[in-house]
Amino acid sequence: TPAVMWFRRDLRLSDNPALLEAVADGPVLALFVLDPALWRPAGPSRRAYLAASLRGLDRDLRRRGSRLSVVRGDPVRRVPLAARAVGAGRVHVSADFGPYGSRRDAAVERALTERGVELVRTGSPYAVAPGRVTTGAGAAYQVFTPFSRAWADHGWRGPVDAPRGGSWLELDEGTADLPEPALPARLELPEAGEAAAGRRWRELLETVAAYDEERDRPDLDATSRMSAHLRWGEIHPRTMLADLARLRSTGAAAYRTELAWREFFADVLWARPETAREYLRPAFARMRYDEPGARFDAWREGRTGFPLVDAGMRQLRATGWMHNRVRMVVASFLVKDLHVEWRHGARHFLRWLVDGDLASNQQNWQWAAGSGVDAAPYFRIFNPTAQGRRFDPAGDYVRRWVPELAAAADPHDPSPADRAAAGYPEAVVDHATERREALARWEEIR
Ligand code: FAD
Numbered sequence: 001t002p003a004v005m006w007f008r009r010d011l012r013l014s015d016n017p018a019l020l021e022a023v024a025d026g027p028v029l030a031l032f033v034l035d036p037a038l039w040r041p042a043g044p045s046r047r048a049y050l051a052a053s054l055r056g057l058d059r060d061l062r063r064r065g066s067r068l069s070v071v072r073g074d075p076v077r078r079v080p081l082a083a084r085a086v087g088a089g090r091v092h093v094s095a096d097f098g099p100y101g102s103r104r105d106a107a108v109e110r111a112l113t114e115r116g117v118e119l120v121r122t123g124s125p126y127a128v129a130p131g132r133v134t135t136g137a138g139a140a141y142q143v144f145t146p147f148s149r150a151w152a153d154h155g156w157r158g159p160v161d162a163p164r165g166g167s168w169l170e171l172d173e174g175t176a177d178l179p180e181p182a183l184p185a186r187l188e189l190p191e192a193g194e195a196a197a198g199r200r201w202r203e204l205l206e207t208v209a210a211y212d213e214e215r216d217r218p219d220l221d222a223t224s225r226m227s228a229h230l231r232w233g234e235i236h237p238r239t240m241l242a243d244l245a246r247l248r249s250t251g252a253a254a255y256r257t258e259l260a261w262r263e264f265f266a267d268v269l270w271a272r273p274e275t276a277r278e279y280l281r282p283a284f285a286r287m288r289y290d291e292p293g294a295r296f297d298a299w300r301e302g303r304t305g306f307p308l309v310d311a312g313m314r315q316l317r318a319t320g321w322m323h324n325r326v327r328m329v330v331a332s333f334l335v336k337d338l339h340v341e342w343r344h345g346a347r348h349f350l351r352w353l354v355d356g357d358l359a360s361n362q363q364n365w366q367w368a369a370g371s372g373v374d375a376a377p378y379f380r381i382f383n384p385t386a387q388g389r390r391f392d393p394a395g396d397y398v399r400r401w402v403p404e405l406a407a408a409a410d411p412h413d414p415s416p417a418d419r420a421a422a423g424y425p426e427a428v429v430d431h432a433t434e435r436r437e438a439l440a441r442w443e444e445i446r
Pocket of ligand 1: 215223224225226227228230231258259261262263265322323324325327328331349353355356357358360361362364365368
């Protein structure tokens with residue numbers, strides 16, 4: 001019987017168990033639904049990355065005599081129409097555990113069932129699907145370390161190959177062209193697609209031994225930059241974990257821990273879907289915050305007058321990515337120096353990040369705001385200048401993204417004269433004052 005493979009955040013052919021299931025059914029329609037609910041809020045970098053990834057998937061399918069059929073609209077209508085057009089008995093997906101994705105899939109499933117078509121979920125974007133790792137009492141973990149131990153003990157299946165052979169179907173009508181969003185000038189995006197993900201991963205395996213020592217340095221290219229590939233499923237973490245298991249270095253172990261954080265946050269969001277918007281620790285909802293205003297705009301646009309913060313915010317706009325250490329600093333700055341609620345920052349991140357992922361983004365923001373699971377204690381407040389000096393010791397990162405400070409004697413704390421000469425703004429706030437203010441507001445809710 002014909003089948004539909006509905007691609008969502010698994011834009012790859014290898015190590016894709018749902019695709020293997022589809023191919024085993026009979027001829028397969030490779031489908032992507034451009035869902036306005038997800039496309040509309042996405043910023044230019046996100047749209048461009050997804051479009052490039054879809055083009056990559058289409059290219060890989062064409063090599064097998066197929067192609068990607070893209071339709072626009074609400075999946076609840078579009079998926080059943082596509083299934084009917086090819087006479088499919090089953091629609092295959094890898095399961096989505098996010099709040100929107102799981103609601104959408106339940107609605108699509110109902111619409112398909114009415115037409116006698118089955119929705120089959122095989123696999124997920126994680127080595128261990130959210131909800132599988134629980135405490136002895138059957139609850140979700142709230143703390144990372146015991147989660148990561150139980151997660152490692154749970155184990156995962158090995159990677160599977162891409163389907164061999166298979167016959168393919170296409171939609172004759174109703175398909176849209178692959179999106180070609182206009183790219184703002186000077187946007188430098190990472191290369192998208194399964195082949196690029198595989199290349200980047202093989203390069204990383206050569207250098208991963210030093211990962212634990214250098215991963216906090218935004219001035220070095222010392223992290224893997226695999227996040228967007230993982231976000232869109234151009235590679236599966238199983239594939240990566242299998243390669244890491246063959247290495248003995250502390251760098252490889254540290255990298256594996258980062259992959260475990262990704263799985264932990266997905267598990268937390270699955271157990272507590274409301275935390276995509278609401279404080280995981282409800283006391284924080286009672287804290288006094290400031291409305292986002294001119295200072296929030298300065299943060300978004302990278303002109304707070306704090307060089308490391310501005311460098312990060314500009315890197316985000318220019319490349320759709322920001323170094324993890326700097327994400328932590330800019331998030332802390334927004335919440336604790338500007339007293340703006342985390343969800344405003346999280347929304348800005350999701351609009352621009354090519355790796356923007358609801359689980360990782362919202363939970364990391366809550367972590368930075370002190371309100372998340374296993375969060376940084378609220379009273380530990382990053383000093384952006386000291387963070388800059390420590391993790392960008394020669395100032396190369398700041399000079400790259402805030403080029404007007406290239407000639408400043410101290411790029412992390414430019415003198416008033418250097419600021420004036422460079423046209424670089426004065427600091428929007430005094431860090432020591434706002435630190436005291438943040439602690440005072442925190443005392444009110446303790
Ligand atoms: P590497 O250091 O090479 O890490 C390898 C992989 O491990 C990453 O690709 C990622 O999948 C995972 N990982 C690493 N750190 C984390 C972490 N703290 N939480 C979850 N997974 C992690 N990551 C996203 O993928 N999407 C987001 O939307 C996102 N938003 C964030 C928002 C804030 C405020 C903060 C502080 C962090 C956020 N992160 C997010 C986590 C982290 O910053 C990125 O995963 C990382 O910078 C991606 O670069 P990399 O692939 O080179 O990372």
